[in-house]
Amino acid sequence: MGSERLQGKSLKKICGIPMLEHIINRISTSRKIHNIIIATSNNIKDRPIINLSKKISVQYYAGSEDDVLERFVGAVESVSADAEIIRETISGQDSAQVIVVRICGDNPLIDIGYLDKMIDSHLSKGAEYTYNGSQIPVGTAGEVVNFNVLKKLKSIAKDKRYREHVTTYILDHLNEFNVNCANPPLYLGGKTFRFTVDTEEDLSLIRRIYKRLYQEGKAVETSQAISLLENNPPLSKINIHIPQKDWRVK
Numbered sequence: 001m002g003s004e005r006l007q008g009k010s011l012k013k014i015c016g017i018p019m020l021e022h023i024i025n026r027i028s029t030s031r032k033i034h035n036i037i038i039a040t041s042n043n044i045k046d047r048p049i050i051n052l053s054k055k056i057s058v059q060y061y062a063g064s065e066d067d068v069l070e071r072f073v074g075a076v077e078s079v080s081a082d083a084e085i086i087r088e089t090i091s092g093q094d095s096a097q098v099i100v101v102r103i104c105g106d107n108p109l110i111d112i113g114y115l116d117k118m119i120d121s122h123l124s125k126g127a128e129y130t131y132n133g134s135q136i137p138v139g140t141a142g143e144v145v146n147f148n149v150l151k152k153l154k155s156i157a158k159d160k161r162y163r164e165h166v167t168t169y170i171l172d173h174l175n176e177f178n179v180n181c182a183n184p185p186l187y188l189g190g191k192t193f194r195f196t197v198d199t200e201e202d203l204s205l206i207r208r209i210y211k212r213l214y215q216e217g218k219a220v221e222t223s224q225a226i227s228l229l230e231n232n233p234p235l236s237k238i239n240i241h242i243p244q245k246d247w248r249v250k
Contacts, residue, residue, distance in 0.1 A: 001045045002065075003106075005198050010105050011048055012203055015210045019197060020049065022108045022210075024058055026219045030112050032119040033101055039075040041065035067163045073154050076100055076147050098147035099123070102166065107139035108206055109195040111188060111222040115142050118182040127180035129170050134181075136188040138244055139196030140222055143167055149177065187223045194239050195225065201239040208235060 003009045011018040020038070027036055038060040040049045046062070053060035061078045063071030076098060101119065103110055114132075122130035122144040129149060132141040145167055153162070157169040170177050183189075197203050209228060213220045229236040 001049060002043065003198070006200060006203065008048075009197055009203070011052065012197070014108060014203075014207055015214045018052060019108050019206075020052060020105050021056055022219075023103065023105060023110065024056060026108075026110055026112055027103060029219055030116055032116045035059065035079055037061055037075045037079065038105075039063065039068075039071050041071065066160075069150070069154055069157065069163045069166050072100070072102070072166055073147075073150050076150070100145050100147050100150060101142055102145065103142040104139070104196070106197045107195065108197065109137070109140060109209070109220065109222050109225050110142060111140045111185075112219070113222075114140065114182075114184055114188060117185070118142065118144050121182040122180060125180050126178065128178040129167065130180040130182055131167075131171075132182065132184060134184050134188075135190055135192065136184045137191045137193040137195045137222075137226065139194065140188055141184070145170075185223075187226055191226055192240075193226065193229050193236055194242060194244075195222075196244075198244075199239065199242050201242055205235065205238040208238070 001008050001010055006012070010020045013019075014022055024036060024038075027033055036058055038049065038053045038058055040046045040060060040062050041064065042062040043065045050060055050062060059079070061071070061075035063074045099119065099122065101115065103115070118130050118132070118141070121127070127144075128146050130144040132143075149170070153169050157163060162169040170179065194202060195206070197206055209225050210220060212228060213224050
């Protein structure tokens with residue numbers, strides 16, 4: 001809620017529904033994700049996020065505002081003991097492990113089909129971390145990481161930027177982990193649209209997309225949003241000039 005560029009963005013309304021609720025509804029259509037946890041902070045300004053979590057009956061965890069890595073570990077550990085754990089056969093070995101799928105709370109057009117593909121790729125290759133390494137619209141991909149890797153990062157990643165950005169230690173130390181890149185579907189590949197919400201311009205674009213494509217009870221298909229912008233070039237210009245923050249730069 002304390003975003004510097006767009007205060008309170010997580011709960012900004014899109015077609016009358018908070019953005020975070022739209023994202024939760026999208027995730028609920030995944031074939032692979034078993035438990036959804038909203039990982040928020042214990043800062044008083046984030047209390048409205050907790051209130052929304054209770055309203056829509058989604059688990060939440062309130063942890064450190066600045067140490068997001070610690071918050072993620074705490075969120076996973078807070079899942080009840082009887083929660084379903086992903087069980088897959090990896091490399092011929094019967095293995096049970098907790099897989100964490102990280103999805104940002106400002107990406108209302110996260111592509112769930114691609115996300116499920118990333119999870120499948122992660123499991124089939126026995127990876128420790130899976131991400132998108134291709135050019136696709138900003139805000140359409142998540143990342144997949146083994147929980148034991150997150151716990152390892154909590155122990156070894158001391159730099160403040162690594163604590164704030166969760167998986168960036170892995171990207172700076174690729175040789176230390178079994179890293180996997182999952183290829184995106186063709187409709188995402190090579191596209192430069194901006195579907196994340198960091199500014200008023202971003203929010204304006206998303207609201208226009210949802211106004212044209214949203215149907216109550218149904219998630220807007222990312223591919224439809226791309227087609228809409230391709231057929232209406234002026235729409236994409238609303239936020240094309242907004243720079244994406246680089247976590248390596250203060």
